[in-house]
Amino acid sequence: MSFTDNGKDTATRILDAAEVLFVEHGFEATSLRMITQRAAVNLAAVNYHFGSKEVLFQGVISRRLAPYNQECIEELRQALIDAPHGLSVDSIVAAYLRPAIRLAKDPARGGIIFIRLMSRVFAEPHDSLRDMLPRLYSDVLEAYRAALVKALPHLGSHEVSWRLQFAMGTIFYAFAGNDVARLLSQNNVPGARDPQEIVKHLVPFVVAGLTAPNRPA
Amino acid sequence: MSFTDNGKDTATRILDAAEVLFVEHGFEATSLRMITQRAAVNLAAVNYHFGSKEVLFQGVISRRLAPYNQECIEELRQALIDAPHGLSVDSIVAAYLRPAIRLAKDPARGGIIFIRLMSRVFAEPHDSLRDMLPRLYSDVLEAYRAALVKALPHLGSHEVSWRLQFAMGTIFYAFAGNDVARLLSQNNVPGARDPQEIVKHLVPFVVAGLTAPNRPA
DNA sequence: CCACAAATCAAACGATTGTTTGAAACATAC
DNA sequence: GTATGTTTCAAACAATCGTTTGATTTGTGG
Numbered sequence A, B: 001m002s003f004t005d006n007g008k009d010t011a012t013r014i015l016d017a018a019e020v021l022f023v024e025h026g027f028e029a030t031s032l033r034m035i036t037q038r039a040a041v042n043l044a045a046v047n048y049h050f051g052s053k054e055v056l057f058q059g060v061i062s063r064r065l066a067p068y069n070q071e072c073i074e075e076l077r078q079a080l081i082d083a084p085h086g087l088s089v090d091s092i093v094a095a096y097l098r099p100a101i102r103l104a105k106d107p108a109r110g111g112i113i114f115i116r117l118m119s120r121v122f123a124e125p126h127d128s129l130r131d132m133l134p135r136l137y138s139d140v141l142e143a144y145r146a147a148l149v150k151a152l153p154h155l156g157s158h159e160v161s162w163r164l165q166f167a168m169g170t171i172f173y174a175f176a177g178n179d180v181a182r183l184l185s186q187n188n189v190p191g192a193r194d195p196q197e198i199v200k201h202l203v204p205f206v207v208a209g210l211t212a213p214n215r216p217a
Numbered sequence C: 001c002c003a004c005a006a007a008t009c010a011a012a013c014g015a016t017t018g019t020t021t022g023a024a025a026c027a028t029a030c
Numbered sequence D: 001g002t003a004t005g006t007t008t009c010a011a012a013c014a015a016t017c018g019t020t021t022g023a024t025t026t027g028t029g030g
Helices: A010-025 A032-039 A045-049 A053-082 A089-104 A111-123 A132-151 A157-176 A195-210 B010-025 B032-039 B044-049 B053-082 B089-104 B111-123 B132-151 B157-176 B195-210
Strands: none
Touching (some): A010 A032, A032 A045, A089 A132, A089 A157, A195 B195, B053 B089, B132 B157
């Protein structure tokens, strides 16, 4: 466990390299040789420290996701303290996105790269994560769902679930960085990759969607 | 070109099998041997008929996408004939989703499987499609963007682009079938996989997002 | 029937994959 | 210094990948 080369040990260097490459090429298209080369470690180090490529992938996710989800729950808890009689939809969405902005600005915790990875994993959960993700995510989803049910009492429980699903999709997709906008011939939207800029336009959209009338004409 | 085994020739059988497998496992994780086995054709048939795995992938996409996009444009054109003075946001969203519902109900054109593939390709465009997708999609996006700009005159052009991007993301994500809802411990939402049911809840959400006030408090 | 092109087939190609091996290098404790 | 356990390393492992080959079968037109 001595810090030889860099300031980081071998396992961490592997995690860092894998994080970037997984988000760039996906799980299958990223080889262990690409990872170990970028991390400047021996090829066998992956299987020595993690056991397999799949476990490495789970390690990349869980290293960041568990603390991040905890932060999301804490953010909502704090907001509820200040407003014990229930939060507005606006406050709920803002609370959910605040940790994302903080994380995006903090390269030490993965920054925008991990957010992109998270979005992609969520949009296309790999087999090796199908059992892990629900366990990691269910607490956060349930907390925010409960807050939304309180904020939208005129909607049925099922309808809130529908809209929460849509809202999550919108948010993940917006952060995934795949740029539907780039397909538009005209107008390169300025700041399309800046998380803070994304959130500025995203919040009104999501809030309006969540608070839409129950059955429009 | 004689129809030997089934009612379909070899190239079509390969396309059908690849379509299902690509949606199920992704591009990299789907081997040619899986495809040819499912299609009940010889392994070499893929390279004989298509040239390479990448070209096959492009073939799977373009076979369905080009006619579908044409249908989306035609749907908007028809709606504009009935309302030459401009469409409501509601009508625009409905027009865009109508071809998707028709396609989802038509297994002969790929049905829900192809819609899922389309959503995933859009969320995570493979390298071999990065040049193809913009060309196939730009016409549709530009047509609907123009309609939205007319329907939302109080918004700037950039803001419309932002919201169109969010709306596309919401729609694709909703159809991708990855079920954020399944992560929720409570309440299995009924009909979560039925396209018609999805659209019923999706339209109000997207319309509200698109028509949100410019700068909420 | 024959000639010619199209399509199918089993088999093998070289390359790359994740993983394992066993020795060498390192660290720590006595 | 010696012993012990941990980590690194070059090399090889079997398996699978996409692709190619060359012979064989099939279909078509004269």
